[in-house]
Amino acid sequence: MYRGVMIIGEQRGGELHPVTYELLARGRALADKLSEELSCVVLGHDMERFAEGIIQRGADVVYIVDNPLLRNFLPRPYTSVLTRLAKEVKPEIVLAAATTQGRTIMPLVAAKLDTGLTADCTGLDIDPLDRSLLQTRPAIGGNVMATIKTPASRPQMATVRPKSTKPLSADKARSGRVVLKSYEKDMFTTCEELVRFVKDATQDVNVQDADIVVSGGKGLKTRDNFCMIEELASLFGAAVGATRDVVDLGWVGYPHQIGLSGKTVSPKLYIALGLSGSVQHLAGMQTSETIVAINKDPDAQIFKVADFGIVGDLFDVVPELIEKLKERKNGKLRREG
Numbered sequence: 001m002y003r004g005v006m007i008i009g010e011q012r013g014g015e016l017h018p019v020t021y022e023l024l025a026r027g028r029a030l031a032d033k034l035s036e037e038l039s040c041v042v043l044g045h046d047m048e049r050f051a052e053g054i055i056q057r058g059a060d061v062v063y064i065v066d067n068p069l070l071r072n073f074l075p076r077p078y079t080s081v082l083t084r085l086a087k088e089v090k091p092e093i094v095l096a097a098a099t100t101q102g103r104t105i106m107p108l109v110a111a112k113l114d115t116g117l118t119a120d121c122t123g124l125d126i127d128p129l130d131r132s133l134l135q136t137r138p139a140i141g142g143n144v145m146a147t148i149k150t151p152a153s154r155p156q157m158a159t160v161r162p163k164s165t166k167p168l169s170a171d172k173a174r175s176g177r178v179v180l181k182s183y184e185k186d187m188f189t190t191c192e193e194l195v196r197f198v199k200d201a202t203q204d205v206n207v208q209d210a211d212i213v214v215s216g217g218k219g220l221k222t223r224d225n226f227c228m229i230e231e232l233a234s235l236f237g238a239a240v241g242a243t244r245d246v247v248d249l250g251w252v253g254y255p256h257q258i259g260l261s262g263k264t265v266s267p268k269l270y271i272a273l274g275l276s277g278s279v280q281h282l283a284g285m286q287t288s289e290t291i292v293a294i295n296k297d298p299d300a301q302i303f304k305v306a307d308f309g310i311v312g313d314l315f316d317v318v319p320e321l322i323e324k325l326k327e328r329k330n331g332k333l334r335r336e337g
């Protein structure tokens with residue numbers, strides 16, 4: 001009998017990765033709909049200290065598999081442990097983040113468990129008719145959203161796009177169980193070896209962690225005009241985002257691309273300038289807390305998701321905005337001086 005929802009927590013360098021809290025929010029919503037328990041698995045060494053925080057963010061049970069050999073992510077031992085645990089606990093649903101780790105491990109575990117896997121979901125729900133997991137993700141080049149079910153096998157497995165959910169706030173009154181699991185040594189033996197970490201320099205552009213993102217589209221017309229976006233972003237202390245068309249034109253690099261084939265962001269403030277709001281772009285930013293759009297076309301799709309919209313020519317609006325921000329900044333500096 002398969003019951004409950006399990007999420008795979010993620011750690012990097014011995015620290016719990018915040019994507020774990022996003023997964024807990026997803027898992028909690030599904031577990032509540034099923035009236036079942038939510039469990040979270042953490043593999044690593046010396047990770048027990050995170051268990052309380054995991055419970056406060058929504059878990060009923062935390063499974064800690066502690067071993068020095070799990071300190072770094074290696075696919076084989078991680079696959080062996082997660083497969084074994086899934087066989088013991090028998091969750092109905094298993095979720096992981098669509099990160100490098102999640103994307104590597106989940107197909108391996110799904111194959112070992114002889115079940116299906118839906119990768120890169122943006123939406124998850126429970127079918128009220130048969131309690132099965134509804135797994136929604138963009139399909140056919142992002143032109144449709146497909147909802148996929150796993151009718152015949154269990155567990156139902158999915159990876160979830162990071163930044164597509166807001167974590168729950170910590171509830172100190174929540175209580176749960178911590179289960180320490182240990183396994184025989186041969187579970188951890190592998191021919192894989194971590195040689196060294198090489199930092200991906202493209203990840204220095206961290207639009208995903210920024211509180212404010214200022215994004216520009218093809219409406220800026222030229223690379224030189226795109227400097228306005230960069231100036232505005234620097235005045236706001238924001239990260240620079242862009243549409244795919246802008247990246248294809250070579251105005252900024254791929255790490256800035258927001259959307260289906262770029263990054264998903266969920267900042268406090270997203271400012272969209274001269275971009276139409278294609279379905280592929282919206283897929284990467286529509287969970288932003290507040291969206292401000294400037295576009296000269298009143299029918300632009302971006303206004304459908306915007307909280308505040310300015311219908312106007314960005315070449316009039318943005319320079320004025322930059323001037324006002326500079327005045328405010330200089331005024332503040334004078335007062336401080």
Ligand SMILES: Cc1cc2nc3c(=O)[nH]c(=O)nc-3n(C[C@H](O)[C@H](O)[C@H](O)COP(=O)(O)OP(=O)(O)OC[C@H]3O[C@@H](n4cnc5c(N)ncnc54)[C@H](O)[C@@H]3O)c2cc1C
Nearest residue numbers: 217218219243244259260261262274275276280281296314
């Ligand atoms: C498989 C696939 C994956 C994709 N992935 C992504 C992705 O990850 N991210 C992404 O962004 N796109 C993606 N796309 C591309 C997407 O379909 C659109 O082509 C793209 O988002 C449009 O970019 P844009 O808004 O900059 O340009 P446009 O759609 O051309 O919009 C330009 C906008 O600027 C406005 N404008 C023009 N001049 C002014 C002015 N002076 N003042 C104010 N407004 C002005 C116009 O009214 C218009 O709305 C993908 C497409 C496919 C098929």
